[in-house]
Amino acid sequence: MFNYILKRLLMIIPVIIGVSILSFLLIHLVPGDPARMMLGERATPKQLEELRESLGLNDPLPVQYMRFANKALHGDLGRSVRSKLPVTEEIARKFPATLELTLFALTIAVIVGGLAGIISAVKPYSLFDNMSMGMALFGVSIPIFWLGLMLIWLLGVKFHILPPSGRISVGVELQSITNLYILDSILTGNWKALKDCLAHIIMPAVALATIPMAMIARVTRSSMLEVLGQDYIRTAWAKGLPGRLVIFRHAFKNAFLPVLTVIGLQFGYLLGGAVMTEEIFSWPGVGRWLFVAITARDFPVVQGGILMVALVFVTINLLVDILYTYVDPRIRFD
């Protein structure tokens, strides 16, 4: 087990180096001069030269990359051209919002998708099964930006049930501890803030959760169907065990591995999908910040931010792989 983790950690190194090279090279995809792209057409030659000098754009590419990598290893991803703040500081400030949204969405997806999948598998070809699988099909095909807009229009604008954007209402006080607002409001016993935060998070989280929810429902169903057809499940039924015990203890435990794979994969999707969702719902997270930086061609933020997101993604995938051994002791890695 320890050897396996060590091996996976070593295998990740070339990937991380590659990821850093690709993140670094991204801004060099820009046709023409990156400095001019950042400052616009009206920039004077002196301003351009100053920016080039300060970003080190005059050096040969390998030299620039080595400097970028060396600084990144020391926790320095440069400064945003627009806000002048260190990229790492901005990420640290925006990340909790994205984490909160992603985790909330993932929780919805796992609970709703998982339960729908299990019930569908227990009663295959029933009305519930057909309906939930039909919904799942829509779920994987629906554009989340459209779903988001429709939710805003319906629940936010037309019926005024939920706030259409943002993370917390202006005027609601919340003492920040972890910057995960929901957690903070529970920790400080601030129920007014909790209610407000939940009202804000529900629409973006549902929009973001749609695709993972559908995927999880489909995988859970097919995986459960396979397990439920096995002999030991029939034995369990024959012994007269209560249904809930058979389904959750005997069957779901063994059907969980493919579901876990999908959850892991979907986490990456959520991080990407957060860009779109955060943009629509004006959610002040990493995704929106990165998107604004990308369109404004704030190159240090583009390089650093994308590198960070990719690192988080790689780490999550590694954790999922390691989790396998705990979930299914039959898996032995060598």
Added chain:
Amino acid sequence: MTTPEVTAADKAADIVMEPVSKGPWVEGFRRLLRQKTAVLGLIIVCTLIITALLAPVLAPYDPLVPDLVNRLQPPSAEHPFGTDALGRDILSRVIYGSRISIQVGIIAVGISLLCGTLLGAISGYYGGKLDLVIMRLIDILMAFPYILLAIAITAMLGPGLTNAMIAIGIVGIPIYARVVRGAVLSVKEMEYIEAARVCGCSNFRILFKHVLPNCLAPLIVQATLGIGTAILDAAGLGFLGLGAQPPKPEWGIMLNKGKDVMQIAPWVIMFPGAAILLAVLGFNLLGDGLRDALDPRLKDS
């Protein structure tokens, strides 16, 4: 079926009656038509293609010419989907939008398919160090959440439909490379490949004449599903303002422009979004059906 009493003549009759000429593709197509959802997918996709081809005939109005007198008209007999903020007929724009979406789907998937197949085939067939290097490159590409990578590539290359297609094509490469590599790995151990090698075929010939044609089934399935994903992603990029640029009647950009007026004219965002949903759903249904029809492992399930 075969009993000891079967005579040589019976056997000959069996062989004659066996529809050998039909081949696995015809058989696969038949299996496809037996699935209701797949047929539905096929109908949606065919409708989409016909709409795209016949757009100038089907569209009641010009999709680009503004008609400021009839701004933001709700759906009516004259304008079944209503009109947008510039008075353009939304139905006509949705119809013309199918052209862009089909085009994006095919070109983006074409890029992924070409690069992915080549990389995957080389990787799987030659193995060794080449395999290791290519697969690590694929790993690196997969280490980025792919929507984010598509956004970054498009933004860096410069917003526009062509660059959006290139970006979606690039981020799609890994999946095809993996599918082809897996298929090549299993096919290349077959006896007929060995036979071809004994006959003195070159590696190139074996790969392109014998190995790849036998990897087609998973590729077709993946490409069908991929067109749906590409349409979705292109609309997403359009929505973010990075894909097709106004006044092009692209579904994503229609949503982008429509969101400013959706409070007073919700139909402006309803129909383009429904069009995206329907198109993607069609390709997904067809792709799922093709997988069940063409994948021998699932044949009897």
